[in-house]
Amino acid sequence: MPEKSHRHVTCENCLSRQNSLFKSFCDEDVEGLDSKKSCSYYKKNQPLFLEGSTPRGVFCLNSGKVKIFARGEEGKEQIIHLSAGGEIVGFRAMFSGEPYKVSATTLEECNICFISKSDFLDMVDTNVTLRNGIMKELSTELADRATFITNMAQKSVRERLAFSLILLQDVYKDEMINLTREDLANFVGTATETLIRLLKDFKEEKLIQTHARKIEILSKEGLLKVSGA
Amino acid sequence: MPEKSHRHVTCENCLSRQNSLFKSFCDEDVEGLDSKKSCSYYKKNQPLFLEGSTPRGVFCLNSGKVKIFARGEEGKEQIIHLSAGGEIVGFRAMFSGEPYKVSATTLEECNICFISKSDFLDMVDTNVTLRNGIMKELSTELADRATFITNMAQKSVRERLAFSLILLQDVYKDEMINLTREDLANFVGTATETLIRLLKDFKEEKLIQTHARKIEILSKEGLLKVSGA
DNA sequence: ATTCAAACATGATAAAATTCATTTTTTCCC
DNA sequence: GGGAAAAAATGAATTTTATCATGTTTGAAT
Numbered sequence: 001m002p003e004k005s006h007r008h009v010t011c012e013n014c015l016s017r018q019n020s021l022f023k024s025f026c027d028e029d030v031e032g033l034d035s036k037k038s039c040s041y042y043k044k045n046q047p048l049f050l051e052g053s054t055p056r057g058v059f060c061l062n063s064g065k066v067k068i069f070a071r072g073e074e075g076k077e078q079i080i081h082l083s084a085g086g087e088i089v090g091f092r093a094m095f096s097g098e099p100y101k102v103s104a105t106t107l108e109e110c111n112i113c114f115i116s117k118s119d120f121l122d123m124v125d126t127n128v129t130l131r132n133g134i135m136k137e138l139s140t141e142l143a144d145r146a147t148f149i150t151n152m153a154q155k156s157v158r159e160r161l162a163f164s165l166i167l168l169q170d171v172y173k174d175e176m177i178n179l180t181r182e183d184l185a186n187f188v189g190t191a192t193e194t195l196i197r198l199l200k201d202f203k204e205e206k207l208i209q210t211h212a213r214k215i216e217i218l219s220k221e222g223l224l225k226v227s228g229a
Numbered sequence: 230m231p232e233k234s235h236r237h238v239t240c241e242n243c244l245s246r247q248n249s250l251f252k253s254f255c256d257e258d259v260e261g262l263d264s265k266k267s268c269s270y271y272k273k274n275q276p277l278f279l280e281g282s283t284p285r286g287v288f289c290l291n292s293g294k295v296k297i298f299a300r301g302e303e304g305k306e307q308i309i310h311l312s313a314g315g316e317i318v319g320f321r322a323m324f325s326g327e328p329y330k331v332s333a334t335t336l337e338e339c340n341i342c343f344i345s346k347s348d349f350l351d352m353v354d355t356n357v358t359l360r361n362g363i364m365k366e367l368s369t370e371l372a373d374r375a376t377f378i379t380n381m382a383q384k385s386v387r388e389r390l391a392f393s394l395i396l397l398q399d400v401y402k403d404e405m406i407n408l409t410r411e412d413l414a415n416f417v418g419t420a421t422e423t424l425i426r427l428l429k430d431f432k433e434e435k436l437i438q439t440h441a442r443k444i445e446i447l448s449k450e451g452l453l454k455v456s457g458a
Numbered sequence: 459a460t461t462c463a464a465a466c467a468t469g470a471t472a473a474a475a476t477t478c479a480t481t482t483t484t485t486c487c488c
Numbered sequence: 489g490g491g492a493a494a495a496a497a498t499g500a501a502t503t504t505t506a507t508c509a510t511g512t513t514t515g516a517a518t
Binding site: 098 | 299300301302303305307309321322323324325326327330331361363364365367368369370371372374375376377378379380381382383384418419457458
C-alpha cells in the first residue's frame with residue numbers, strides 16, 4: 001500500500017524496474033536513471049496526461065494502475081490499455097513529435113516516477129538494448145492492437161467481456177478485478193447497462209462471482225470458452 | 230499500369246521512394262539499398278506473407294495496393310490497413326522476434342521489392358534518420374490504431390462506413406475506390422449485406438455514386454458529417 | 459452512525475445489425 | 489464473346505445491443 005505522501009524510490013531497488021524496459025540496465029545506467037527521475041505520489045483518478053497536450057516526458061509506474069484511453073465524438077471514453085507496475089507509460093509520444101492522442105489517469109493510488117523527454121531520448125540514443133527493447137515493445141503493441149480491432153469488429157459483447165476479464169486478471173494478478181462498471185464497459189466497448197446484464201449472466205453461469213465492485217473469476221476455462229478464443 | 234512481368238526498378242529513380250522511410254537516404258545509401266533489394270511482380274490476390282509464418286524481410290511497394298489483415302476465430306478477415314506505393318510493409322515484424330500476427334495480400338497487380346531482414350536491420354542500426362523515421366512511424370500507427378479501436382467501439386456501422394470511405398479515398402488518391410464489397414465490409418467491420426444496404430443509402434443521399442464495383446465520392450463533406458468526425 | 463451522491467441494477471422499448479434465402483449482375487477466363 | 493463462377497443486391501425474420509426511465513445499493517465524508 002503506497003504511502004499518502006511523496007515517496008522517494010531508488011531505481012536500484014525498484015522492484016518494478018525488474019519487469020520494465022530498464023531491466024537490462026547496468027549499475028552505471030541505473031545510477032544515471034536514478035539521478036534523472038523524480039518521484040511523485042498520485043491519488044486515485046488523477047491524470048498523468050491528457051489527450052491534446054504536449055508530451056514532456058515518460059512515466060514509470062512503481063505501484064498502482066493506470067488507464068490509457070481515447071475519447072470518442074460524444075466524449076465517451078474508450079480504454080485502450082491498462083498499465084500496472086513496471087510499465088513505462090507515454091513513451092510512444094516521445095517519438096511521434098505530436099500531442100498526445102490518448103489520456104492517462106490513475107485507477108488507484110500510485111507511485112510514479114517521471115523522466116523528462118530529453119533525458120529519455122538521450123538514453124534511447126545511447127543505449128542500444130533499451131532502444132531495441134522499445135522497438136520490440138512498439139511492434140508487439142501494434143500487433144496486440146490489430147487483435148483488439150479484430151475482436152471489436154467480429155466478436156459479440158458477451159465474447160468480448162469474457163475475453164476482457166481474462167486479460168484484466170493478468171493485469172490485476174492475484175488481486176480481484178476492481179474497476180467501475182463504467183470503466184469496464186468502456187474497455188469492452190459497450191453500454192454500461194449491457195455490461196451489467198452480462199455480468200449477471202456470468203454470475204448465474206458460475207463463471208464469476210462479485211464482491212460488491214470486485215470481480216472474482218471462478219472459471220477461466222469457462223470464460224475462455226465463452227470468448228471463443 | 231505495371232507490366233505483367235518482372236520489372237527491375239532502380240531505387241535511385243523510384244518515385245515511391247520519395248514517399249517512403251527511405252526518402253532521406255543519401256546517394257551512397259541509395260546505392261547500397263539498390264544492391265540489396267530484389268524486385269518482383271505480384272499478380273492480384275497474391276500473398277506477401279501469412280499470419281503465423283516467420284518474417285524474413287520487408288516489402289517495399291513500388292506500385293499497387295496491399296491489404297493487411299488479421300483473421301478472427303471463424304476465419305473472417307479484418308482489414309487493419311491498406312498500403313499503397315511508397316509504403317514499407319512488414320517492418321514491425323522485424324523487431325518483434327515473433328511470427329507474423331497479420332497477413333498481407335495484393336489487391337491488384339503490384340511491383341514490390343524485397344529487402345532481407347539482416348540487410349534491413351543493418352540499415353536501421355547504422356542509419357539514425359531511418360531509425361528515427363521508423364520509431365516515429367511505429368508510434369504514429371499505434372496512435373492511429375487507438376482511434377480505430379475507439380471508432381469500432383463507439384460508432385455505428387453507418388458512421389464507420391462514411392469515415393472509411395474518406396480514409397480509402399486518401400489511399401486511392403485520384404482513382405476511384407475499388408474493393409470488393411466483402412473487403413470493404415471487412416475493413417469497416419460489418420456483414421457484407423449490411424455494407425451493401427448502406428452503400429445504397431449513401432447513393433440515394435447523393436453522397437457517393439457507384440460504377441459497378443468502383444465507388445466515387447460525390448460529397449466528402451457529406452460523408453464527414455455522417456461519420457460524426 | 460448518518461447522509462447523500464455516485465454507482466449499480468433492472469425493466470421496457472426501440473433501434474441497429476446479422477443471418478439466411480434467393481435473385482440479379484458482374485467479372486474473368488477459355 | 490460466351491458462359492460459368494463469383495460478387496452484388498434484395499427481402500424477411502431474428503438477434504443483439506442501445507436507450508431511457510427508474511429504483512436500489514454502496515461507500516465516502518461528515
